Amino acid sequence: xxxxxxxxxxxxxxxxxxxxxLMKVFGFSLLISVLVSVQAQADAPTIRLFPTTVVEDLRxxxxxxKEMETGLQEVIGRLDQQQLxxxxxxxxxxxxxxxxxxxxxxxxxxxxxMLGIMEERLPDMExxxxxxxxxxxxxxxxxxxxxxxxxxxxETLLGxxxxxADAATPRMRGRSGMxxxxxxxxxxKLVASSSSQSDQSLAVLASDIYLDMEETSVLIARTREEIAxxxxxxxxxxxxGTITPEMMEVVGGVKxxxxxxxxxxxxxxxPPPGNFEKDYRSPLEN
Amino acid sequence: xxxxxxxxxxxxSVIASGLILSSCASxxxxxxxxxxKLLSAAMSDVRNSLTSGCTAYFDSYYDDLLTIAEGDPxxxxxxxxxxxxxxxxxxxxxxxxxxRDYYNRYFNVKxxxxxxxxxxxxxxxxxxxxxxxxxxxxxxxxxxGLMKISRDSSxxxxxDKLYQEMELVLEATCTACAAGR
Numbered sequence: 059x060x061x062x063x064x065x066x067x068x069x070x071x072x073x074x075x076x077x078x079x080l081m082k083v084f085g086f087s088l089l090i091s092v093l094v095s096v097q098a099q100a101d102a103p104t105i106r107l108f109p110t111t112v113v114e115d116l117r118x119x120x121x122x123x124k125e126m127e128t129g130l131q132e133v134i135g136r137l138d139q140q141q142l143x144x145x146x147x148x149x150x151x152x153x154x155x156x157x158x159x160x161x162x163x164x165x166x167x168x169x170x171x172m173l174g175i176m177e178e179r180l181p182d183m184e185x186x187x188x189x190x191x192x193x194x195x196x197x198x199x200x201x202x203x204x205x206x207x208x209x210x211x212x213e214t215l216l217g218x219x220x221x222x223a224d225a226a227t228p229r230m231r232g233r234s235g236m237x238x239x240x241x242x243x244x245x246x247k248l249v250a251s252s253s254s255q256s257d258q259s260l261a262v263l264a265s266d267i268y269l270d271m272e273e274t275s276v277l278i279a280r281t282r283e284e285i286a287x288x289x290x291x292x293x294x295x296x297x298x299g300t301i302t303p304e305m306m307e308v309v310g311g312v313k314x315x316x317x318x319x320x321x322x323x324x325x326x327x328x329p330p331p332g333n334f335e336k337d338y339r340s341p342l343e344n
Numbered sequence: 345x346x347x348x349x350x351x352x353x354x355x356x357s358v359i360a361s362g363l364i365l366s367s368c369a370s371x372x373x374x375x376x377x378x379x380x381k382l383l384s385a386a387m388s389d390v391r392n393s394l395t396s397g398c399t400a401y402f403d404s405y406y407d408d409l410l411t412i413a414e415g416d417p418x419x420x421x422x423x424x425x426x427x428x429x430x431x432x433x434x435x436x437x438x439x440x441x442x443x444r445d446y447y448n449r450y451f452n453v454k455x456x457x458x459x460x461x462x463x464x465x466x467x468x469x470x471x472x473x474x475x476x477x478x479x480x481x482x483x484x485x486x487x488x489g490l491m492k493i494s495r496d497s498s499x500x501x502x503x504d505k506l507y508q509e510m511e512l513v514l515e516a517t518c519t520a521c522a523a524g525r
Contacts, residue, residue, distance in 0.1 A: 265516030340426035
């Protein structure tokens with residue numbers, strides 16, 4: 059019986075997306091902690107997007123995400139070893155071999171452990187992510203939505219940069235798939251290059267985090283819905299003693315995110331440097 | 345008899361001259377666009393046309409001047425356009441705001457299409473798609489003014505980045521505004 063068609067590809071991408079979102083939440087939380095300490099040292103900001111409550115929510119999210127990350131790392135390490143053993147034993151194509159069936163069952167059991175950890179931690183994650191999302195939502199609505207016009211928002215975003223060539227700052231959205239270490243390196247650059255971290259960066263950062271939290275919330279909710287079904291299917295696979303390729307794909311995806319062996323998208327070169335002649339300033343300029 | 349003939353001749357020529365002059369005064373000026381490819385000379389042509397009653401063609405002249413400037417891009421073109429618009433404002437052809445908008449739409453990083461007196465939740469968010477479309481069109485004009493005419497590529501890239509950031513921040517802000525209703 060061919061059991062390779064049990065799981066739909068959508069489940070795989072969901073698990074990978076979730077793991078990616080988890081890392082993102084953790085990364086953002088750390089970034090915000092650093093950002094806020096930098097911000098506290100600088101002059102008082104004119105917009106308050108990251109007050110203590112938001113920071114506290116982010117810290118809590120960070121702690122919960124880290125717990126989950128630790129748990130997943132351990133179980134993924136185990137899966138890695140088991141998969142290696144399975145391959146070294148040349149079990150591919152020899153699924154009917156009793157030894158290979160035993161290995162496959164062990165792998166499946168570890169996979170179930172991974173689902174179990176996710177199931178156990180997800181309610182906490184969902185709670186803290188939603189808290190953070192709601193705190194940011196409130197600040198964005200109040201500071202950028204109700205206190206600003208589109209013109210003042212533009213001026214905030216432009217900040218003091220309008221007169222100088224812009225330093226290359228990383229685009230925040232769509233980070234999924236980037237190596238974790240690379241992400242942190244960029245966070246560090248972002249913070250380090252902005253000792254006078256100003257409102258324009260904070261507005262972009264707050265927006266970015268908020269939209270990511272929104273996506274994460276949706277993913278957590280969907281993942282929770284799917285876990286029970288995935289567990290049931292894996293229990294069925296256990297009785298058959300077979301490893302599905304999708305299971306291996308999920309594990310590979312989560313590993314690449316945690317350990318950073320992902321081959322990210324090729325970076326495209328930035329625009330050529332601009333004309334650095336002294337800019338003419340018209341009396342008509344706003 | 346000879347005297348009568350010469351008097352009648354003079355009278356006829358005076359009437360004819362009067363008719364010719366009156367017909368000249370009532371016919372509209374030609375209002376042709378600038379004929380030269382030299383920007384400063386073209387601006388001089390346009391100034392003459394504008395002061396000769398061709399103010400209704402301002403948009404067309406401005407576009408002609410931009411096209412001419414694209415043929416010889418350099419940073420000082422910004423100044424020439426600024427001076428031309430200040431002159432247009434001083435002559436009463438444009439009001440101050442129009443002059444500012446004509447300049448900033450093409451030669452400034454900031455987006456004139458974002459001018460608003462009301463807050464984002466109540467005014468910008470309900471028409472966010474329209475705002476972004478207007479910004480996109482303005483970005484095309486900025487590409488023309490900053491990049492193709494003034495060779496200010498860094499200015500254009502700042503405008504492009506501002507457009508992207510505005511898109512992101514408005515998406516988040518408007519989502520937050522909608523959630524609060």
